[in-house]
Amino acid sequence: MNDSFMAQVTPPAASEGLAFWFIFNGYSLLVQQDGDAARVPRLNALTDLGLTAVRQQYLGYMETNPPTHVYSAELPRGTAAPDDWEFKSLRKLFGRLDDECFWLAGRAIQIMDWDRTHQFCGKCGQPTASQAHERAKRCPHCGHTSYPRLNPAMIVRVTRAGENGPEILLSRGHHFPPGRYSVQAGFVEPGETLEECVQREVCEEVNIKVKNIRYFGSQPWPFPNALMLAFTAEYESGDIVLEEEEVADAGWYTAKNIPQIPPRISIANRLINDFLGQTR
Numbered sequence: 475m476n477d478s479f480m481a482q483v484t485p486p487a488a489s490e491g492l493a494f495w496f497i498f499n500g501y502s503l504l505v506q507q508d509g510d511a512a513r514v515p516r517l518n519a520l521t522d523l524g525l526t527a528v529r530q531q532y533l534g535y536m537e538t539n540p541p542t543h544v545y546s547a548e549l550p551r552g553t554a555a556p557d558d559w560e561f562k563s564l565r566k567l568f569g570r571l572d573d574e575c576f577w578l579a580g581r582a583i584q585i586m587d588w589d590r591t592h593q594f595c596g597k598c599g600q601p602t603a604s605q606a607h608e609r610a611k612r613c614p615h616c617g618h619t620s621y622p623r624l625n626p627a628m629i630v631r632v633t634r635a636g637e638n639g640p641e642i643l644l645s646r647g648h649h650f651p652p653g654r655y656s657v658q659a660g661f662v663e664p665g666e667t668l669e670e671c672v673q674r675e676v677c678e679e680v681n682i683k684v685k686n687i688r689y690f691g692s693q694p695w696p697f698p699n700a701l702m703l704a705f706t707a708e709y710e711s712g713d714i715v716l717e718e719e720e721v722a723d724a725g726w727y728t729a730k731n732i733p734q735i736p737p738r739i740s741i742a743n744r745l746i747n748d749f750l751g752q753t754r
């Protein structure tokens with residue numbers, strides 16, 4: 475999968491060759507293992523694997539020639555995997571599926587789950603109807619419309635000039651794997667700008683005030699339904715004081731004494747590696 479993906483809601487009128495299928499049993503994805511790698515099926519239809527879906531969703535297509543369509547599907551709970559296939563949790567598939575396929579699977583699981591959990595109107599309880607041309611469900615009874623929900627979360631890398639070169643602020647939560655440190659992050663609250671969220675989270679977690687907040691990049695984080703918005707910021711004032719309920723330890727690190735950082739899957743890794751790249 476190295477071609478770009480175009481999201482779309484309306485499926486093709488006729489089947490056009492083999493499509494990629496992201497098939498879920500609960501939150502586990504159907505894959506075939508090949509050594510350390512894994513792949514998702516390419517099929518004419520689910521029946522190729524002898525499977526029947528509760529619901530299926532068209533996600534869009536890969537810009538191959540001709541296009542390769544992409545579907546997600548939800549199986550009845552407890553469906554057994556076909557011979558030579560298995561169900562795996564998405565987190566365990568990072569680095570096994572190729573990266574593009576992994577992020578497509580993240581898209582698929584969120585849309586599949588949204589479809590599953592929005593069969594009825596959240597306002598009046600009547601069955602909803604999927605809209606033909608946008609990813610939305612409308613209640614024919616009261617008109618209430620719902621869209622796939624995303625929870626915006628911000629993540630920020632704070633740096634300062636130290637005596638021995640540039641320093642990065644890293645902290646660890648109580649639930650982190652032993653020895654692991656990362657940058658600061660948190661969910662955006664209603665009514666808050668992203669910049670306010672950056673200021674608040676860093677201040678709450680480690681009592682540091684920051685300035686010169688700049689956008690860095692973003693990453694969908696389908697565990698579940700988050701969109702990570704990454705920023706960089708500079709130290710303004712304050713001494714580290716831990717918010718002890720959430721934060722186990724925090725400190726300023728130079729490129730030379732950087733501790734263990736989050737894996738490549740996360741945008742935290744990109745933020746920290748970008749700092750290391752600038753300072754080496």
Ligand SMILES: [Zn+2]
Nearest residue numbers: 595598613616
């Ligand atoms: Zn309704």
